[in-house]
Amino acid sequence: MAEQGNEVSGTLKVSCMQWMAPVLQALKELGGSAKFQQVHDQIVHDFNLSQETLTAVGGKNKVNRFDNDLRSARNHLVQGGYIDNSVRGVWTITESGKTVDMNDAFASELIRANRKATAARRKKTDANNVLGDSDVAQTRYWAYRPGAGASKWQECQQDSVMMIGWGRIGSVDQFQSQNDIQQALQQKYELVSPAKNRAHALWQFANDMNTGDVIVAVNGFRSVLGIGTVQSDYEYQPGDGEEFDHLRQVVWTVTFDDGDAPEIGQQFANKTLTEITSDEAIQQINALFDDDELDDDDDAVSTAEQTPLESYSRADFLNEVYMDGDSYDRLVAMLDKKKNIILEGAPGVGKTFAAKRLAYSIMGEKDPSRVQMVQFHQSYSYEDFIMGFRPYKDGFELRHGVFYNFCKTAEADEGHSYFFIIDEINRGNLSKIFGELFMLIESDKRNLKLRLLYSDEQFSIPANVFIIGMMNTADRSLAMMDYALRRRFAFIDLLPGFDTDGFKAYQHSLHSAKFDRLIDTVRQLNQTIAKDESLGRGFMIGHSYFSNLTAQQAGDDQTLSGIVEYELIPLLGEYWFDDPKKVEDEAAELRNAIQ
The missing domain is CATH 3.40.50.300 (P-loop containing nucleotide triphosphate hydrolases)
Incomplete structure (x- = not known):
């Protein structure tokens, strides 16, 4: 960093790595905490930066490189634990930040570690993870509109947050359902029409979104203002009266000025918050992650730590x-x-x-x-x-x-x-x-x-x-x-697995006589189906209808009756559609098993 001043003053393309030490130094000089503009001005003063450096733009979208690099440097420092941003809009140097020797080599290693974390997070992203893998982490993508006409976008970038309005209702944590939120919105804002979309957005923002999810800040129907990663749980922070009081901390990895925002082919819904489920849209968004024109270091930040995959044998x-x-x-x-x-x-x-x-x-x-x-x-x-x-x-x-x-x-x-x-x-x-x-x-x-x-x-x-x-x-x-x-x-x-060791162990663990009788009846029913010349083994009833029950559910009359009445009997009606008496007899056997 000894030659920092000369290098920056004569170079238009400056990596965020070179600003990591100056950001920490500026925070020390400002008493440990400051807002973005204060840090910006302090660095300009410390390094006597030229107007040419301050106004230089880069990348195909012509963003202000200095501002972009400062925010990127700060994001890396947050990820590394050298800056705390738990207070909205305030950068606070941590104890580690006060003592770290943030030289170029260390800064480069920190960036490399964050890039690996980003790659690990994106590698785990599976937009088609719909196979019941509740034990496998799934990253979700959200389109987010930062205020009408993107009016809150600059504030979101500077404070490293995303925020939603309708703050009069108070914290979303107090509500038990979307209907409760809807009623509060109608009461507090004296709305005539139902506020279903607003209530749904607030509910998802507080309850469905998770740390590590990808946020795509948008404006219009196709423009991408920025891409970031959720860093915190839901927060309610009453602010300056504009009622954008519902917050989540976000590391904005890729940012664009509104006038230079790129567009993707997929159209965004005209809502404050919408989950993105289109594979094609996610691929186009990920392509923006890979655009390295803004930073020579392929700047990428993630709040996710690289964790080992769970073994499976x-x-x-x-x-x-x-x-x-x-x-x-x-x-x-x-x-x-x-x-x-x-x-x-x-x-x-x-x-x-x-x-x-x-x-x-x-x-x-x-x-x-x-x-x-x-x-x-x-x-x-x-x-x-x-x-x-x-x-x-x-x-x-x-x-x-x-x-x-x-x-x-x-x-x-x-x-x-x-x-x-x-x-x-x-x-x-x-x-x-x-x-x-x-x-x-x-x-x-x-x-x-x-x-x-x-x-x-x-x-x-x-x-x-x-x-x-x-x-x-x-x-x-x-x-x-x-x-x-x-x-x-x-x-x-694939045949029903009732006779496998795994299912028998599962069945034994439930300790339910009714469940046992139902399974025995289904086994007998499957023999009948297999012998039927118009059906055969490929039509036998599978074990999945009875899987994943708790011991309480396996002994519950309503649960077992629901399986029989609403899943099995309608299936038998399709099998023997031309023999109502057969359906009636087999249905009676199933009902008797759980009496």
Whole structure:
């Protein structure tokens, strides 16, 4: 830092790393705490910075580089524990910040550590994590409007917060439901119409959002003002009368001036807070994370610490999925050989649950970043799956599909296995969806390159990509799968797991005589279904209808009756739609079991 003054005065492109020590020094000179503008002015004074340096802009969006670098430096220091920002709008140097020797080498290491934390957080992001993985961390993306016309955006940046209005109602923590919030809004603001959207936004802001979630500050329908990471739980801090009193601390990783904000192809809802669930929108937002034009150090900040992935073994799979060991071993061997399998069976045998657990067990750890799930339907197309032209601004733009992006990710990480899961695979037109790549999914055609339909590009499916499809054998509306599909996939029947060691242990742990009688009745019913010439084993009732119950629920009349009346009996009505007497007799057996 000895040559800092000369270097900054003559250079327009200055890294935030060079401002980390000056920020700490300025805070010391200002008594330990200060606001952004005070720190800004103190550094300008200490280094006698030229107007050229203060007005220099950088990056394709022409942001003020000095202001951007100061905020980035401060964010790294917060992440490192050298600045505390628990008080809104105030930067306070910590004891560690007072004593640290923040030289260039140390600052560089701190930035590198924060970049790794960001990469770890983003790697774990799984927009399709809808398979019941409550034990796997999931990052959510939120579009946030910082006041009408982005009027609060500068304050959000300077104070490292996001804030929502309607402060008259007090802390959201006092309300038990969204309806309670809605009533408070109507009362405090004398509203005539219901305030459902406002109540929903406040409820999500306080209860659904989590530390580590990604916040996308937006203006208009497509403009991105900034991207940040949630750093704190919900806070209520009465402010200066403008009623933006609902807060969360946010590290703004990427920021743009309103006039230079980039746009993405996906349109944002005209609401204060909206969860972003579109894969395409998330990919475009992540691309802005990767824009390194604003900082030579590829500046990235995250509040998330890099934590080791939870291990997941063959034994864990057998304990959760209720499959016997020999069946599991054959399943893994077939997937390794064919690279493509289809799990088929009746609803309730746990196909969806088993698919992702199978991937985890082969990985040896729970890494959702290496698992992607989609669901096929009659309208699903090549353009959704591989690539195609989509409306953008006044024309069209070529965009990559989910499978294309997944293969590119796997290709860059060939040392690890990647698993692409397709639910309802037999509902889509596979020839239409895969197009010219249908041949390449074969195990002996991996890494073979073909030219893509919409681009002048040679593309291949990596050998480390495994495809797991799922289909319901009880779906009468679907035609038989064609030979081309059957030749490329191995078909695995998943049967009810009532007789597996895992389910028996689970059943024993519930200590419920009623539950035991119901399971015995279902076993007998399955024998009847298997012997029926119009049905067969693929229509047997699965164990998932009875999984994940507590001991209290397993002995509760309403819980068991709900399973029988609203899940099992309607299913029997579909099976024997032409034999009402048969349905009535089997329904009576189920009802008697839980009396």
